[in-house]
Amino acid sequence: MDIWRMKNHLFQRKMQQTYDAINCFEKMFKFFKPKRIVEIGAGKGGLSIFLGIHAALMDAKAISIDREDYMNTEDIFRKLSLPTQFLISDYKLIFDECVSFAHEDSPALILCDNGSKEEELALFAPHLRPGDVMMGHDYKIEIREEVVEDIIKKHKLEYFYQNRLWGKCDSRWVCLRKKI
Numbered sequence: 001m002d003i004w005r006m007k008n009h010l011f012q013r014k015m016q017q018t019y020d021a022i023n024c025f026e027k028m029f030k031f032f033k034p035k036r037i038v039e040i041g042a043g044k045g046g047l048s049i050f051l052g053i054h055a056a057l058m059d060a061k062a063i064s065i066d067r068e069d070y071m072n073t074e075d076i077f078r079k080l081s082l083p084t085q086f087l088i089s090d091y092k093l094i095f096d097e098c099v100s101f102a103h104e105d106s107p108a109l110i111l112c113d114n115g116s117k118e119e120e121l122a123l124f125a126p127h128l129r130p131g132d133v134m135m136g137h138d139y140k141i142e143i144r145e146e147v148v149e150d151i152i153k154k155h156k157l158e159y160f161y162q163n164r165l166w167g168k169c170d171s172r173w174v175c176l177r178k179k180i
């Protein structure tokens with residue numbers, strides 16, 4: 001195995017993020033401290049564990065959702081006593097549960113990183129409360145700018161740390177906040 005070509009890892013789990021995304025989340029969590037985190041599309045779990053550790057540090061709770069727990073990430077959540085649950089499901093089947101969880105406390109952070117990210121953003125946008133933040137991965141690749149503009153207008157959202165932070169990140173995230 002060419003170790004240099006190995007996919008990025010975090011906490012011994014693969015993650016489909018560049019390491020500068022981790023730096024960006026660190027910076028954002030200095031100023032934005034969500035009480036509920038919903039990650040849709042946990043993949044191999046590296047980012048999920050990172051988010052779970054931040055949830056613990058912020059006295060928050062998190063859920064990570066995927067159709068499959070590919071690497072038994074739930075086991076790591078338990079080993080580290082993280083305030084995170086791994087829900088194995090198509091997120092659409094438990095959509096109401098996700099929204100109820102996000103509404104338990106505020107602000108909430110919703111991370112959209114599954115197979116149809118534009119659809120996820122559009123589905124969650126009407127449920128955001130003032131101050132909640134919603135992010136979509138692969139902005140300008142899988143998520144079209146015009147779709148984001150429509151969602152912003154329709155639901156009174158605003159870009160959040162977009163130009164100064166996420167716009168500079170190699171892992172392309174769009175970051176939106178419901179206006180306060």
Ligand SMILES: C[S@@+](CC[C@H](N)C(=O)[O-])C[C@H]1O[C@@H](n2cnc3c(N)ncnc32)[C@H](O)[C@@H]1O
Binds near residue numbers: 041042044045
């Ligand atoms: C790009 S990966 C997630 C990467 C992860 N967030 C990371 O940063 O390492 C997308 C994941 O979404 C999951 N997925 C796709 N469609 C889904 C759906 N409808 N409900 C739940 N998970 C889904 C796939 O199984 C896959 O693991």
